[in-house]
Amino acid sequence: MNKNISKSVIKRLPRYYRFLCELEEQGCDRVSSGKLSEIMRTTASQVRQDLNHFGGFGHQGYGYSVPRLKDEIINILGLNNTHDAVLIGAGHIGTGIAAHMKFENMGFRIAGIFDSNDKIIGDTINSIPISDIKTINDFTVGRDIKAAFLCIPKDAAPEVVKNLYNLGIRSFWNFTHYDIHADYPDAIVENVHLSDMLMTLCYSMNEQED
Amino acid sequence: MNKNISKSVIKRLPRYYRFLCELEEQGCDRVSSGKLSEIMRTTASQVRQDLNHFGGFGHQGYGYSVPRLKDEIINILGLNNTHDAVLIGAGHIGTGIAAHMKFENMGFRIAGIFDSNDKIIGDTINSIPISDIKTINDFTVGRDIKAAFLCIPKDAAPEVVKNLYNLGIRSFWNFTHYDIHADYPDAIVENVHLSDMLMTLCYSMNEQED
DNA sequence: TAGATTGTTAATCGATTAACAATC
């Protein structure tokens, strides 16, 4: 697959994908870079530049085929290549994610859910049982768990990550503020810092008031 | 307050803030741009450049005072200026946010929680009652609600946002995929696209496998 | 064919990094 594509391009691909899905739902089967740029709120130039990193999907004088482009992006991101993941922490956030997100469309499958709270161990979310975090080492034996989604308190994170890392898990979707990269530079980490976003919103609101 | 600061600088400020809080907890009262750059995984140059946008907080030969710098960032972001917000949608994600986030440290206060589900209306989260979404217009009368946190399904979003906009709310923390800016260009929007992040993680994992 | 729109190169813009004089 293509290498050396910049992070800024990659981060735009899921947005292209979302908008292409919407266009497809609307029964639209072709789209120009100009039209796409309006939806994405960028320039037609950037759209063409972005898409051309991965090959010439367009046709001069016509534009891009919506279903074709959608499929290409699925391929680039590898969304049809399913990775098994464990969800750690079945509090509100963890439960919300497990219950509502369509992982099968995003290259993942939740193989197991773990928590340390006796009161919820044994419950199920989307028919996946919540298991005792203590049993995770046995659980991973013979399975190819590739990623972990961390929906636990910050204090619990270092120990949990240490264990997951020792089990061979190298990819983390991290809702905590524990800095995984600092301790495991080779890990693939996607951080969700909700409070950072809220502070940025706060800044924008104050800025406008001036 | 300072204007024309680029978005990339602003987005780093919450991270500086977090790390400064940690340094302070560790009893560390001074820090150099070099040390901060290690924690932030960037260059000392960028740290000095960033901080200097807002004034000379450092001392040559000494570095920066941790508590002073922390306070300056609080001021720049305006975290001590509390905005009243409503949370719309008390499902798992909404409940998780309302229950666990320390809004008072981030410039916000949840003035009310709203949902359309009869089964949870009347329940409380952190002693804030969940009210019927139908009552929100009356609720906002005489209150200065500045922001809304949208934790609802995408389909419900357009109608809800339309109503909130008509009530004078212009700032949105948006967990849905409804594109608020497309319909309200003057709104201040912070989007949380969890699925986009997951797809980016998927890409990184596939990329490494090659 | 004429009009539309891509692919791609070149130009611009902005953000990051380097360098160093100022100074605590």
Added chain:
DNA sequence: TAGATTGTTAATCGATTAACAATC
């Protein structure tokens, strides 16, 4: 004073935008 480290200007790097020939 000598060493450390900032503030700030200049250089570099990368990302975005413009332009236009190619071509459907």
